[in-house]
Structures are given as structure tokens and as C-alpha cells.
Amino acid sequence: MGPYLLAILFLATPPQRLSSSFESNVRFRLDTGAAAQPIDGVIREIRFVGLKRIFSEALQRHINSRVGEPIDQRVVERDVRALASLDWFDSVRAEAVPMRDSADGGGYSDLRLLFELGERPYLSQVEFHGSELLSRERIMQLFAGKKITLKVSAPLDRAELWRASRVIKGQLQELGHPQADVRVLLEEVSTATVQARFEIQDGPRVAISEVTFSGNQVFPQKLLQHQMAQVAPKARFAGLRHKNIYTQERLDEDLDRVSEYYRNHGYATARIGTPILETRYHLEPRRLPFRRRRMVLQFHLSVPVSEGTFYQLGAVEVHDEPPAGRFSERADSLVAHSGLKPGHIPLREGEPFDPEKLRSGLERLIRTGYISTFKPEDVHLQFDEVDRNVEVSIRVTEVGQQKISLIGGWSNLGSTIGAAYSVFNLLGGQELIDSHIEGGPDSLHLAVRIAEEGLFGSRVSASLTVFQDVLRPHLPGVLGNRHFLSTRSSGFGVGWGYPVALNETLTTNYTISRQNTQYAVELPPTLTGLASNQTGSSASIHSFGLDWVGENGSQHWDTGASVSGGRLGGDENLVRSSVEYDRVRRDPLTNGRNSWAFRSYAAGVSSFRGDLLFQNRYFTGAELLRGFRQGEMAPYAVEDLTDTSGKDSFQAIPTGADLIAAMNAEYRVPVAPRTQVVAFYDTGSGWLLPNWLGPNHPVVLAGTNGILRASTGLELRWQVPIVEQPLRLDIAVNPLRLAKSFLLPDGSRFRAPDRLLGWGWALGPLF
Incomplete structure (x- = not known):
């Protein structure tokens, strides 16, 4: 056997x-x-x-x-x-x-x-030979980024060696050496023991000299080349920006952009063919006298394009039943059986068919809160080859006319949470009426709003809001560590919005309100901006503002400006402006799992008649720099608070800032569903510019105005269900802070309450 x-x-x-x-x-x-x-x-x-x-x-x-x-x-x-x-x-x-x-x-x-x-034999040693571009230290950094470990005194892992060789070759290609070659030699040292030697050939540096398109009849060469962001040899300073380097990954990313450009301009069937890469020798230019010119190798890339058929947008139908047969309405009609108006979907008959606009319109419908999330079978596209148009049928499922929801987040009122009640189409005009109450440790907000989208069949939206706000800022370490003022504002506002472009909206608003401020103690007018030593003030405010908000993929920006007083009337005469830009980028070293995020922010306020009141200045803290408390970004003023007994008493009090700027950087790592761990670095400063304050100026404590502050640390984020806002818990080390004492006129010393180690929490995203 x-x-x-x-x-x-x-x-x-x-x-x-x-x-x-x-x-x-x-x-x-x-x-x-x-x-x-x-x-x-x-x-x-x-x-x-x-x-x-x-x-x-x-x-x-x-x-x-x-x-x-x-x-x-x-x-x-x-x-x-x-x-x-x-x-x-x-x-x-x-x-x-x-x-x-x-x-x-x-x-x-x-x-x-x-x-x-x-x-398997044991790996005894790893050596790298032949490369003049990559040192051993740089190669090991690349391995660490790709989580490649070549374990010495452990069984040989040939697959890991192969991955390591691909990483080295890929890095050389990223440096412009497409003909680089990496081989791994295994040499037997003793019984069952080998050493690995990477033989690296950098190869010549080969730049791509030109990218051309063939078959394009509609869009010119320069326009298509402009869509190329990674492989763009004709771009400004292409060599310094490494845009004359060819790799297949870079090219694929750029060709996806070209294909998307065609699709978003009515060419839904456009196709990008297989690129043809040619190698050519070129006599390099003479940049220095007496230098011998030589022949260099260059790439020429030719991309074939099949533009296909141009499609216009035909009928757009929104209904609550599955599509059946051909459309019965005219091509320029928009049937809104669900009470939706044309302004909800930015699509017009006769426009080039744009899938991106369609996607944006569907997202706008979902954001109304009355439409369920769309399934693939809910959107039906019918291409008419004869008339060359696309008819769109959208089936919607309404959630309901009334809705009660929890709300919350982060705003100029701090962290807040509350409830909202909304009613849609109560008066039969497809209007949205909502009321909400929202509050936090330092604020309370009550509002009733009526809004109308697609006003008179246009793309304009209008709203009317009646509100009442209570704000009690808390400045730690100041006057007994308490809420030293309370501000109550009530009034109404009228707003208009118009989508100036895809994912860009311009809004205007006009607000009339009454503001009452009560101080906990009597403060001098040089600090508060009031006419005399008072513990309270009342002002009528008439303001007009503009705001431009937009997003483009991973980018978002918000620019706003407003003016109060002057010909608008009211007791307050000031100008405000702010600009914010943030961007999120996927980390290529983790295949997009982790991400980098950056935000820059600046804001200013100035009085053009009278004094800039205390409550109108910026008392920023954790909303810009984590680890700092409210008001700690502002400079300090020296004020004489002598009591009735005549005893001198000087205090250093935050004066607020009229100009602030900050930058934030984050590295976000998802660790579980709805949970992220974020490493951050924040830096910024606040200034009190005397020319922006009006006639009365506080005495600023020398060495506190415009001090650069910074914090770094870790933040844990959890997306709260129902509210759908992140709960943020952070701990920060503040390496740049106001960490010294100051001598006051009465001989006492003041030490700023800036902490070396701070922690905090907030509901809502920082950006």
C-alpha cells in the first residue's frame, strides 16, 4: 500500500x-x-x-x-x-x-x-545599492509610510520584498525617472540564512514636454490641457512644481478630469482613448555660456478623444410615481406633483446636460428635510438619439409635511443644542415655516422663520426671521471669574439668496433689532465705549449684509461683509467683514483613509462714527484656537477701578479685539463608525487697532496686543445620532501663550490666565 x-x-x-x-x-x-x-x-x-x-x-x-x-x-x-x-x-x-x-x-x-x-530561510541583512537619489534613510521612511517591514532575523517574506521594490520604483518615477529599475538579489550567507540586496538603477530623468489631444472638435487644445492638473508641462513653473513628470497614476487622474469636463458640458458619451506615449530626443537649450549642449530624452503624450453626441436637457419631471412610457409634458416644463418648485433643481430645458448639476439638485432636495434619500432606480434618464436631448424623471418620496428635530452645533453663540419644529406648505404656497429654541452655557436663541425657495418661479429664495438672543460671555479670571455682561437682542431680518453658480450662493440680509446690554460692574467709558460710567446701554441697530458661500469638491469658502448705521439709521455705526477658507485632502499614504484639513480665518470690525462698543468686539477663544478660553486671544487693558474709599485698584481686563486671524491644521483618522481621532495645530492672534475704535481708546497693557498664540493636541470626535453634529473632546498643549506677569500702576502684578495644558468640549464642527 x-x-x-x-x-x-x-x-x-x-x-x-x-x-x-x-x-x-x-x-x-x-x-x-x-x-x-x-x-x-x-x-x-x-x-x-x-x-x-x-x-x-x-x-x-x-x-x-x-x-x-x-x-x-x-x-x-x-x-x-x-x-x-x-x-x-x-x-x-x-x-x-x-x-x-x-x-x-x-x-x-x-x-x-x-x-x-x-x-523559509531567515533574513539576516538588507542592503541598498546603486541609487544616487534615495538614501537608505529616505527609503526606510517610504517603507514606514507604506507600512512595509523587512524583519531581520525572521523568516524571509518574499511578497514584502516585492512590495518594497515597487515602493522604491514608484518613488523614483514620482521624481521623474520612469525608466528606473529595482531588483532584489537574495544571497545565501549560511545554512538557511540569506541577505537581501536591492540593486537600484535610477535611470535618466525624463520630463514630459507636450500633451496633445486628437479627435477634439468642440473644445480647443488649450482648454483641455487646462483640465490637466498633474501632468501639465505647459503650466507656469512646471519644472519647479513637478508638473512635467509622467506617471500612470497622475495621468489617469488628469484624464478623469478631462472626461468629467466633457460630461458636464453635454457630452455624456465622451470617451478618452488609450494615450500614446512617444519617446523623443531633444537638444537641450543653452542656459549658460560655454556649456556644451546635449541631447536629452523627453516624452510626448498624445491623447485620443471621442467626443460623442452633444445632448441638451429636455423635460425634467418630478413625481411620486414610477416613470411609465414617454413624457406627456412639453420639453420646457417642470411638473412638480410633490409641491416642489423649479428653484429646487438647478436644471433648465435647452441647457447642456450636466450630471453634476443633476447631482447637486438631488442633494438640495434631500437637504430640504422633506424628501427621502434617493435610490438609483428613483432617477431615470432617457436619451433621445433623434432630438439629441435627455429627459429626466425623478421619483421623490416625501417624509411628511411636519417635522420635529433636534438641532445643535457651534456658532458665534458657542456650543448649543435645541429643538426645531418645521411645517412645509401650510399656507399652500410651498413655504417653509420653522421655529426653534437653541441654547448653551453662555447663550439662548429663539427664532421663527418663514422661507420661500424658487420665488415666483425663479431661482431666488427669500426668508423672514423674527428672533431673540441672549448672550452672556464668560471671561475666566476677570472680575471674579463671572459673566460680567449680559446682552439681549430682539428684532427681525429679511434675507434673499441666489445661486450665482453651481455650489455657490450669494445672500443678502437686512436686519432691524434692539440690543440691551447690562454690565455686572461699573466700567470706565474708555473700555466700554459708552458716553459715561454706566452699567447698561440700549441701542437700535439697522444693518445690511452680503455673504458669498461656495464649495468645490473638498474646498469651502465663506466671505461676508455688513454695515450698520449711516443712512440705514440706528444708533450703531460700524462695518464688519470676514473671510474663511478651508480644505480637506485625502492622505495618499493611507489610500485616502485618513485626511488632512486646513482652515484660515480672518475678521475685522471698525466704527466709522462714534465708539465701537465693548460688546461688538471679538472675544474669541476655543472657536478659533483649541485650548484657549473665551477672550484669551484679545489684548488686555489697564483700568482704574478705584472704589469709594479712595483706595487705588487697577485691573487688567480683556478689551476684546477688532481684528483677528487664525489658521488651523488637522490630521483626521477614523477609528470606528462615527468616531475620529484628530491631531491638530492651531495658531492665531487678536489685535486692538485704536483707529478702528472711535474717539475713546482704552490703555492697552504693553506686550499683550497682537501676541501670537498656538496650541497643539488631540481631539476625539463622535457624530451624535439624530442631531448629526460632532461632539468634540480635546486636550491641548499651548506652547505659544501669554505666560508672564505684568506690573500694574498700583504696584500689583497681573498674570494672564493662559494655560499651558487645556481641555475642552464643543458640539458642532470647528470647520
Whole structure:
């Protein structure tokens, strides 16, 4: 009776040289039906053959087959897989060998179970030779970024060596060396021990000199070349910006942009062909006198384009039933069976068919809160090849006319949470009426709003809001560490909005309100801006503002300006402006799993008649710089608070700022559903410019105006269900802060309350 081959698993054919074709050297096969006939017998002995460094006892713990038990081929197959998963062997083979027959001749046979193992050699050393561009330290940094570990004094991992060679070659290609080559040589040092030597050939630097398109009849060459962001040899300072470097990944990304440009301009069937890469020799220009000119290698890229058919937008139908047959309405009609108006979807008959506009329109419908999320079968596109138009049918599912929801977030009122009640189409004019109450530790906000989108069939939206706000800023360490003023504002506002472009909106608003401010203590007019020592003030405010908000993929910007007083009337005469820009970029080193985020912000306020009141200045803190409390970005003023007894008493009080600027950088790592860990660095400053304050100026404490502050730390974010706002818990170290004491006129000393280590929480995104 011969041996029975139970299972065999080839992990890799051990090549002596790992090259770019190493993948073809890897074979993975499991012969599950290798036994020619059913096997009956009892395992009397288990042997491991082919071991050089590993002891048999160490392997016995990883298999389930046991001496004295009947043999089971399925168990043996699992044992083979278990041994293979240890990454210690190139091949694992199991074989059952009969030892002797049982005494009665009809029972089980005694079997010897053999595991033939091709043990991997140990890696003793890793060397890098040949590259003048990449040092060993740089290569190891690349490996760390790709999570590649070449373990020395451990079993050789050929797949990891191959990945390492691809990373080196890819980096050289990113540096403009497309003909770079990386080979891995394995040299046997001693028994079962090898060293790996990476032979790296940088190759010549080859720049791409020109990118041309063929087959394009509608869009000129320059316009299509302008869509190329990565491979753009004609761009300004292309060499310094590495835009004359060709890699397949860069090219694929750019060609996706070109294809998207065609689709968004009515050419839904446009196709980009296979690019043709030609190698040409070029006589380099003479940049220095007496320098010998030489022939250099350059790439020329030709991209074939098939533009296809131009499609215009035909009928757009919004309904609550599945589409059936052809449209019965005229091509320029928009049927809104669900109470939706044309302004909800930025699509017009006769325009080039733009899938991006369609997607944006669907997102706008969902954001109304009365439409369920769309499924693929809810949007039906019908291409008419004769008339060359696209008819769009959108099936909507309404959530309901009334809605109660939890709201919350982060605003100029701090962290807030509350509830909102909304009613849609109550008066039959497709209007939205909502009321909400929202509050936090330092604020309370009440509002009732009526809004109308698609006013008179246009793309303009209008709103009327009646509101009342209560704000009690808390400045730690000042005047007994308490709320030292309380501001109440009530009034109404009228707003208009118009989408000036895709994902860009211009809004205007006119507000009339009454503001009452009460101070906890009597403060001098040089600090508050009031006419005399008062503990309260009242002002009528008439303001007009403009705001431009837009987003483009991963970018977002918000620019606003407002004016109060003057010809508008009211007691307040000031100008405000602010600008904010933020951007999120996927981290390529983690295949887009993690991301970088950046935000810059600046704001200013100035009085053009009278004094800039205390409550109209900026008392910023954690909303711009995490780790700092409210008011700690502002400078301090020295004020004489002498009591009735005549005893001198000087205090350093935050004066607020009339100009602030900040920058934030984040690295976001998702660790669980709805949860992120964020590493951050924030920096910024606040200034009190006397020329912007009016006639009365506080005495600013020298050394506190315009001080640069910075914080760095970690933040834990959890997306709160229902509210759908992130709860942020952060801990920060403040390396740049106001960390010294100041001598006051009465001989006392003032130490700013800026903390070295701070923590905080907030509801809502920072940006």
C-alpha cells in the first residue's frame, strides 16, 4: 500500500532573484481531492520533515491532528492551512504513510502522518545599492509610510520584498525617472540564512514636454490641457512644481478630469482613448555660456478623444410615481406633483446636460428635510438619439409635511443644542415655516422663520426671521471669574439668496433689532465705549449684509461683509467683514483613509462714527484656537477701578479685539463608525487697532496686543445620532501663550490666565 497524498500547498517558488516579474513566480494551489481513495486508519506517528531551525514541538501546537485518533482528511487540510498561515514556509505538503495493517486485517491501518515543509530561510541583512537619489534613510521612511517591514532575523517574506521594490520604483518615477529599475538579489550567507540586496538603477530623468489631444472638435487644445492638473508641462513653473513628470497614476487622474469636463458640458458619451506615449530626443537649450549642449530624452503624450453626441436637457419631471412610457409634458416644463418648485433643481430645458448639476439638485432636495434619500432606480434618464436631448424623471418620496428635530452645533453663540419644529406648505404656497429654541452655557436663541425657495418661479429664495438672543460671555479670571455682561437682542431680518453658480450662493440680509446690554460692574467709558460710567446701554441697530458661500469638491469658502448705521439709521455705526477658507485632502499614504484639513480665518470690525462698543468686539477663544478660553486671544487693558474709599485698584481686563486671524491644521483618522481621532495645530492672534475704535481708546497693557498664540493636541470626535453634529473632546498643549506677569500702576502684578495644558468640549464642527 503506497502513501496517500492528502494536501499540498505551494506558497511560493523560491526564486534566487526577485524582479518586476516576481508575481509570476508565486503559485497558490490547494489539492483538496488529492487522495485517490478514502483513507481509513489511526494516526500512530506525526513527523515534520524539512525543518532546519524550527522545532517540531513548536509546530505541534498549531495542528489539530493527534496521535491515536482516526485520520480525517478535512482536519489535515486545515492543518496545512494553519501551518501555511505562520508565514514560516514556502511549501507545505501532507502525506499519510501506512505503517502496518491491523491484526484482523479488516480494521483501521496504522498511519504515519508526514508534513513535508519547505522552511523559509531567515533574513539576516538588507542592503541598498546603486541609487544616487534615495538614501537608505529616505527609503526606510517610504517603507514606514507604506507600512512595509523587512524583519531581520525572521523568516524571509518574499511578497514584502516585492512590495518594497515597487515602493522604491514608484518613488523614483514620482521624481521623474520612469525608466528606473529595482531588483532584489537574495544571497545565501549560511545554512538557511540569506541577505537581501536591492540593486537600484535610477535611470535618466525624463520630463514630459507636450500633451496633445486628437479627435477634439468642440473644445480647443488649450482648454483641455487646462483640465490637466498633474501632468501639465505647459503650466507656469512646471519644472519647479513637478508638473512635467509622467506617471500612470497622475495621468489617469488628469484624464478623469478631462472626461468629467466633457460630461458636464453635454457630452455624456465622451470617451478618452488609450494615450500614446512617444519617446523623443531633444537638444537641450543653452542656459549658460560655454556649456556644451546635449541631447536629452523627453516624452510626448498624445491623447485620443471621442467626443460623442452633444445632448441638451429636455423635460425634467418630478413625481411620486414610477416613470411609465414617454413624457406627456412639453420639453420646457417642470411638473412638480410633490409641491416642489423649479428653484429646487438647478436644471433648465435647452441647457447642456450636466450630471453634476443633476447631482447637486438631488442633494438640495434631500437637504430640504422633506424628501427621502434617493435610490438609483428613483432617477431615470432617457436619451433621445433623434432630438439629441435627455429627459429626466425623478421619483421623490416625501417624509411628511411636519417635522420635529433636534438641532445643535457651534456658532458665534458657542456650543448649543435645541429643538426645531418645521411645517412645509401650510399656507399652500410651498413655504417653509420653522421655529426653534437653541441654547448653551453662555447663550439662548429663539427664532421663527418663514422661507420661500424658487420665488415666483425663479431661482431666488427669500426668508423672514423674527428672533431673540441672549448672550452672556464668560471671561475666566476677570472680575471674579463671572459673566460680567449680559446682552439681549430682539428684532427681525429679511434675507434673499441666489445661486450665482453651481455650489455657490450669494445672500443678502437686512436686519432691524434692539440690543440691551447690562454690565455686572461699573466700567470706565474708555473700555466700554459708552458716553459715561454706566452699567447698561440700549441701542437700535439697522444693518445690511452680503455673504458669498461656495464649495468645490473638498474646498469651502465663506466671505461676508455688513454695515450698520449711516443712512440705514440706528444708533450703531460700524462695518464688519470676514473671510474663511478651508480644505480637506485625502492622505495618499493611507489610500485616502485618513485626511488632512486646513482652515484660515480672518475678521475685522471698525466704527466709522462714534465708539465701537465693548460688546461688538471679538472675544474669541476655543472657536478659533483649541485650548484657549473665551477672550484669551484679545489684548488686555489697564483700568482704574478705584472704589469709594479712595483706595487705588487697577485691573487688567480683556478689551476684546477688532481684528483677528487664525489658521488651523488637522490630521483626521477614523477609528470606528462615527468616531475620529484628530491631531491638530492651531495658531492665531487678536489685535486692538485704536483707529478702528472711535474717539475713546482704552490703555492697552504693553506686550499683550497682537501676541501670537498656538496650541497643539488631540481631539476625539463622535457624530451624535439624530442631531448629526460632532461632539468634540480635546486636550491641548499651548506652547505659544501669554505666560508672564505684568506690573500694574498700583504696584500689583497681573498674570494672564493662559494655560499651558487645556481641555475642552464643543458640539458642532470647528470647520
